[in-house]
Amino acid sequence: MTILPHLLLTTVGVQALGLEGKDIALAYGFGYGIDLVDHPIKLALYLRKNGRKNEKNYHWRTPLQEPVALCWIVPLSLYLGTPVPALFFASHFLLDYLVGYEKRPWYPFSTYSTEGFLTRFSDGA
Amino acid sequence: MSKASDSILRIPIVAAHEKLGLSPNEISAYGFLIGLAAAGLTAAGYVTLGMIALAFSQIADGVDGGVARRYNLESKKGHRLEVVYDRVNELAILLALAFAGYATLLLAALAFIAILLSTAVQPYSHFDPGFKRFIIYFGYAATMLFHVAGFQIALGVIFLANLTAFAAGTVIADYRLQAEIDRQAMIRRENEHAMGLPPPPEDPPSFLSKLFS
Numbered sequence: 001m002t003i004l005p006h007l008l009l010t011t012v013g014v015q016a017l018g019l020e021g022k023d024i025a026l027a028y029g030f031g032y033g034i035d036l037v038d039h040p041i042k043l044a045l046y047l048r049k050n051g052r053k054n055e056k057n058y059h060w061r062t063p064l065q066e067p068v069a070l071c072w073i074v075p076l077s078l079y080l081g082t083p084v085p086a087l088f089f090a091s092h093f094l095l096d097y098l099v100g101y102e103k104r105p106w107y108p109f110s111t112y113s114t115e116g117f118l119t120r121f122s123d124g125a
Numbered sequence: 126m127s128k129a130s131d132s133i134l135r136i137p138i139v140a141a142h143e144k145l146g147l148s149p150n151e152i153s154a155y156g157f158l159i160g161l162a163a164a165g166l167t168a169a170g171y172v173t174l175g176m177i178a179l180a181f182s183q184i185a186d187g188v189d190g191g192v193a194r195r196y197n198l199e200s201k202k203g204h205r206l207e208v209v210y211d212r213v214n215e216l217a218i219l220l221a222l223a224f225a226g227y228a229t230l231l232l233a234a235l236a237f238i239a240i241l242l243s244t245a246v247q248p249y250s251h252f253d254p255g256f257k258r259f260i261i262y263f264g265y266a267a268t269m270l271f272h273v274a275g276f277q278i279a280l281g282v283i284f285l286a287n288l289t290a291f292a293a294g295t296v297i298a299d300y301r302l303q304a305e306i307d308r309q310a311m312i313r314r315e316n317e318h319a320m321g322l323p324p325p326p327e328d329p330p331s332f333l334s335k336l337f338s
Contacts, residue, residue, distance in 0.1 A: 042300065045300070045303055045307055048307065049310065055328060062299045069292065072242060075238050076288060078235060079235055079285075104299070107298070108295060108298035
């Protein structure tokens with residue numbers, strides 16, 4: 001999923017829930033910012049394999065934005081005393097799972113992979 | 126405990142096995158019981174005695190592995206047993222601190238959940254932050270010296286360190302998988318090139334590849 005829908009959904013969520021203060025920062029961090037942290041992680045691997053060539057279906061994702069991350073985001077939400085991180089992270093990965101490209105939802109605990117819910121719709125990225 | 130601790134604990138390692146004739150599993154069991162005693166003492170309000178017992182429990186935790194390595198007695202069963210003993214001891218001391226009013230029950234539970242998560246991912250990531258019972262001594266020191274909620278701070282550190290270790294562990298494991306997938310793809314591509322097969326059609330340049338070319 002491209003960054004724009006995440007940004008839009010997060011902004012709508014922040015407005016709809018009337019969030020304030022640190023909750024806004026958490027909402028943007030977990031609803032949108034997680035992409036900015038996650039994708040550069042595999043940049044070195046991508047460049048080693050492809051150089052500057054484009055490989056459209058490269059697996060950029062890491063478990064930071066897969067459902068397995070709920071294992072650490074839900075406890076973090078409890079620690080912070082706000083449901084915002086878990087809620088906005090769930091909105092992030094649900095949006096990702098609407099479009100069709102490879103995802104490994106439970107890696108490293110399971111090697112199961114899926115294309116998402118609406119496999120006919122490509123990412124378009 | 127690591128091999129580095131073996132040299133520090135050389136004397137008790139030799140004494141436990143050669144003088145007392147204890148096996149690594151027996152030492153683990155004694156360490157486990159001392160750890161439970163530490164939790165009991167802490168819960169009863171004897172926090173200083175509890176910390177001393179906890180220290181003895183952790184020394185036993187280092188000695189069992191040291192004996193196993195020094196006398197070539199390492200086994201998967203022994204390692205599993207040690208992990209179970211460690212986690213139960215950690216649960217006991219965390220609950221004891223909550224019971225004695227030094228930390229909230231929520232934070233004790235969250236710290237233990239984080240420890241379980243980092244333990245679960247460790248076989249895949251081979252990464253252990255080591256921020257577990259050891260941090261509790263700093264909490265004790267802060268409580269006694271500066272009269273602050275030291276144990277609460279220590280449990281917060283244990284929680285955040287182990288949660289970070291879990292998140293980082295999943296990424297490390299995935300990075301290794303991706304590196305292996307890429308390596309195999311590159312080998313396949315080189316083999317196809319060596320056989321004179323035409324390369325697969327390239328994807329059209331992306332915005333970023335245009336930007337950087």
